[in-house]
């Protein structure tokens with residue numbers, strides 16, 4: 001269990017533990033220790049020393065974000081600090097938070113209580129996507145049990161600290177996962193991202209100091225408090241602490257969630273996922289979900305963490321790999337991604353609202369064999385306008401441009417062949433080889 | 436048909452949950468949909484009145500969130516993933532087979548009112564690709580294949 005702290009206790013059928021069962025496995029010891037023996041500052045320092053980076057996509061150090069949260073009385077006006085758990089998981093290829101929500105909800109509750117303590121938050125909200133009904137049910141039940149046991153509510157464990165926690169079931173739309181859009185959603189509005197600054201720690205939910213963290217990030221916290229920062233750091237093979245709940249899907253024989261040390265390689269993970277399927281030869285992979293750039297076989301041995309993947313020219317994102325073998329066409333994958341991001345644009349800013357549907361249409365044409373060479377210039381321009389250093393309002397568009405930009409750069413010949421041959425060359429050659 | 440008394444009471448109650456009537460809008464829409472399968476104009480107006488918000492404010496929210504249905508849907512809504520991981524595992528063939536079997540396209544409902552087919556982004560079921568979620572309790576099904584659609588549509592899909 002210790003080498004897979006986050007998923008080691010999950011049951012194969014994902015039935016969650018009752019609070020009693022969870023306690024028998026050591027559950028809530030960290031909460032008792034944290035709230036009885038440690039100050040909020042000490043909990044925060046431990047998370048800092050553990051080098052826990054956010055697992056929701058950007059890899060921002062959790063403790064650094066938490067330090068922006070004002071202490072009671074420091075923020076102007078009345079009202080609580082909020083701690084929000086982001087369980088919107090909708091990135092193409094991402095299915096890692098699901099297991100943590102469904103199978104180990106008490107781990108999440110424990111982590112959230114400690115995180116709330118460290119950020120002086122007295123209200124915890126867990127936003128969960130609509131399609132994860134089992135997750136909504138299991139987390140809600142875990143919260144009820146924790147309340148009944150006195151881990152939530154008034155004066156938790158005699159600490160003088162009050163904490164309320166509840167689940168907000170969402171109702172669709174990928175953009176809800178963007179943290180400021182999520183705050184808008186919780187306020188009962190359309191989920192359009194907010195301008196930053198002010199950052200949520202200054203002015204978040206209902207204008208109050210707010211921290212948003214990913215489900216996996218929060219699920220790490222009790223382990224750090226229970227076993228120490230050095231232990232957490234030692235789980236990793238790199239400078240970034242902990243294990244990582246990876247997921248591998250696409251053209252692999254056994255797509256699955258795999259908890260492995262931070263810094264595990266794509267070669268190892270693909271092997272654990274039963275190896276490359278299709279013709280068994282890797283063409284490329286996305287290391288961090290749909291919004292991460294393509295990497296090829298020369299990156300198979302790159303230690304997967306935020307720093308190393310960035311240095312390799314992509315983004316670690318959600319740490320969920322999408323694998324393509326030689327018989328799978330990256331142009332087709334990019335077409336699916338563009339259709340997705342275009343549909344999920346919130347519509348607020350022009351580059352994204354108008355640029356993504358345009359790119360999606362062009363990709364569909366190219367894939368169908370009715371594209372033109374001049375289309376490639378339009379796609380490149382879209383990448384320029386909407387890419388990471390571009391002019392869109394939030395990172396949805398920038399993310400969407402990662403597979404498109406890296407796809408054009410790495411697989412330009414395939415794009416051109418689709419256009420010149422008026423069909424998908426990969427599918428055609430594969431059919432020929434099979435015949 | 437107006438909202439049932441217990442639903443009205445639940446909507447009134449939601450006002451007092453967290454942050455007043457505004458956040459209660461989505462909660463109310465969800466409750467109405469859970470009961471009726473979708474949210475009609477009449478129900479939306481009634482809920483808005485109960486919450487003390489305008490119909491326009493309610494509509495504003497209802498039309499943004501893709502899983503609040505503003506048109507009647509069938510008994511079972513099939514949310515079929517059209518993401519990349521499903522596509523890489525034969526998602527297109529499953530889509531075509533479902534459409535042929537039901538005789539409907541995305542956004543449509545069968546004439547007998549049993550099924551509505553909707554395409555959705557990644558359902559977080561890439562380890563069961565090609566995957567879908569079906570019914571009011573959003574049950575995950577997969578891996579699907581064109582000749583085993585009964586798993587999607589049949590009894591065990593509830």
Ligand SMILES: Cc1cc2nc3c(=O)[nH]c(=O)nc-3n(C[C@H](O)[C@H](O)[C@H](O)COP(=O)(O)O)c2cc1C
Pocket residue numbers: 053054055056057058059060062086087088089090091174175176177178179180212213214215217218394395396
């Ligand atoms: C379009 C978009 C969608 C996002 N979706 C999610 C999501 O579903 N879950 C998540 O944890 N973070 C998501 N994020 C990242 C959040 O904005 C935020 O950075 C994250 O929740 C912070 O948590 P972390 O620091 O623990 O990673 C998304 C970002 C963007 C731009």
Ligand code: SF4
Pocket residue numbers: 175193344345346347348349350352353392393394395396397398
């Ligand atoms: S980039 Fe897209 S999702 Fe983000 S604010 Fe602009 S329109 Fe909305």
